Amino acid sequence: MREGPDIARIASLVGDPARANMLNALMGGTALTASELALEAGVSLPTASSHLSKLTDGGLLTLASQGRHRYYGLAGAQVAGMIEAIIGVAEAVGPKRVRHGPRDAAMRVARVCYDHLAGEQAVAMLDRLFDRKLLLRDDSQIRLSPSGAAHFAALGIEIDARARRPVCRACLDWSVRRSHLAGALGAAILDKIIAEKWARREKDSRAVVFSPKGRQAFERVFLA
Amino acid sequence: MREGPDIARIASLVGDPARANMLNALMGGTALTASELALEAGVSLPTASSHLSKLTDGGLLTLASQGRHRYYGLAGAQVAGMIEAIIGVAEAVGPKRVRHGPRDAAMRVARVCYDHLAGEQAVAMLDRLFDRKLLLRDDSQIRLSPSGAAHFAALGIEIDARARRPVCRACLDWSVRRSHLAGALGAAILDKIIAEKWARREKDSRAVVFSPKGRQAFERVFLA
DNA sequence: TCGATGCTTCGACCGTGATCGAAACATTGC
DNA sequence: GCAATGTTTCGATCACGGTCGAAGCATCGA
Incomplete structure (x- = not known):
């Protein structure tokens, strides 16, 4: 039970369907607002908001506030690469x-x-x-x-x-x-x-x- | 809410601490038995067994039965690559x-x-x-x-x-x-x-x- | 045939976390 | 200021899934 980096934490962030849909939508590269992402994930606004703060706290998303809009985007190319890798496995074993x-x-x-x-x-x-x-x-x-x-x-x-x-x-x-x-x-x-x-x-x-x-x-x- | 490959399913498999520890142990490349993996993950044998069948059903592990031993191993290099990618993000945001x-x-x-x-x-x-x-x-x-x-x-x-x-x-x-x-x-x-x-x-x-x-x-x- | 070993299934328990409505907060435009 | 819009926080509900002990299978060695 040697401890490495906390991969379960990261993976479980991606492991919720609502959050996975949000991340997938953000793979397009453009930052989206909370309401757009709620629609994309098929959940209510409060639920989406909760997910989004988890993702930002977890370091997977960045947040840019512009007035009353809050734009969420992927935290970087490394995160995008990880998601592509997961997509690859999902395609293969799907x-x-x-x-x-x-x-x-x-x-x-x-x-x-x-x-x-x-x-x-x-x-x-x-x-x-x-x-x-x-x-x-x-x-x-x-x-x-x-x-x-x-x-x-x-x-x-x-x-x-x-x-x-x-x-x-x-x-x-x-x-x-x-x-x-x-x-x-x-x-x-x-x-x-x-x-x-x-x-x-x-x-x-x-x-x-x-x-x-x-x-x-x-x-x-x-x-x- | 367009549907892609089921990345949440794959990610949630990795997203449990016990399963993550098992996968991490298997990254060494040698197949391990259920009891070894239970020890590695710090859970009881029944729990480990349940996790292992989920991982094999999910396509992340392969199972080779040899007599009364059952050896579990990573299902392929693509799965290993995905785990490395997750490790990379975990290291970066950790x-x-x-x-x-x-x-x-x-x-x-x-x-x-x-x-x-x-x-x-x-x-x-x-x-x-x-x-x-x-x-x-x-x-x-x-x-x-x-x-x-x-x-x-x-x-x-x-x-x-x-x-x-x-x-x-x-x-x-x-x-x-x-x-x-x-x-x-x-x-x-x-x-x-x-x-x-x-x-x-x-x-x-x-x-x-x-x-x-x-x-x-x-x-x-x-x-x- | 019989006990020992390795593993899985069953059943019951329990905690975490996803969910949403209502309300609070923030920002903008008028 | 004040309503309108966008977003978060709160509170309560609820279900899914992780957990283990006990029992059941399967295989090996003698």
Whole structure:
């Protein structure tokens, strides 16, 4: 009975259906208000409020008060990564192996993971960035190379390396089961994809759908 | 309230302290009997038995009956990866940021993750295997290259690619936060490290401690 | 065949935590 | 100020699930 980190505490936070629905909704990356999350979870407002304070106390959510609205969001990419890992297991052991609808397929190709891109496209992108030496695998981190910094700057993506948030971070992809790029750079790239209208967010889903021209542009810039 | 995979079900399985302790114990990779796990979790045998059937029903554990002993083990590397991800979050949000004892430090360097090696050494190894083109990042998988197959065969590690189990698989490392190598090859490498006595398992811990000569040998073979 | 060992099932107990209505609190717009 | 809106706190209810002792199965060794 040696004691490690309190994984039961964290897991039990995710282990309630109402809270799991809230976290799932927040995987889209946008912060939501308490009432939106209550609707999403299918519980009353008081119940939702209670759950939300547990999640924030537990360190899984952050809270940003703006006037009378209170926006809840995931506490970081690591939390998002954990939830993706749980989703992966749930998919694998779930009773419904054979339910790959069209929306499911789109999710596997490209989706939002908190604030960055995930799915086959994202994994392929990270691979190419390594191949082109724009990113370097350091001892225990991913780093932006000088040529990489120049490359992204030319695209209008400039990252302040001194900010608190790490520039590059690996995040395990539940569908592909390999890492994709998170961190400030990962978020900036997703921002650009949306801003350039290369792709749009599917309504009420984490799926990201590229337009034909958008896909070409994305491949030219990131998969070349 | 759109429905995804049942992540609450999976998370709540991990969310009970007794079950979490059991899973943690099984992260060492060796299957354990019900009585051993009861001891590990600090509960009575009937209680443990009840938990264990829930975990197996839930798909997190596999059961191998051998005579009157019943050995429980993790259901796969994906489950192990999920638990590592939860451990990572628990460490990050836990109240004890500054408690890196010596055992903790050893865990970060090298430890067992289910049946393969994890920690800084394991992440560095995977990086070098890519650099040396012994492994290839394919579209959505890690593959063994022809030269890699030859290389490992020369070390006495031969993997049957037609077996049900994937040869190579990525597994996210909770301490380093990047991928290390799982799958049949990852397991075989750990086997070799132990068999060659390059390192030994720390008692009652997942830590793997290299001997001075063993470290040299490991670095020569896998980090060169 | 018989006791010993390992494990599960049964039954009963009990505490934690999820739930919601009502009321209190906070902020904004008028 | 004062109503309207968004959110939390309080209080009470209730059910689910964790817990263990006792008994029941199964397997092994002699």
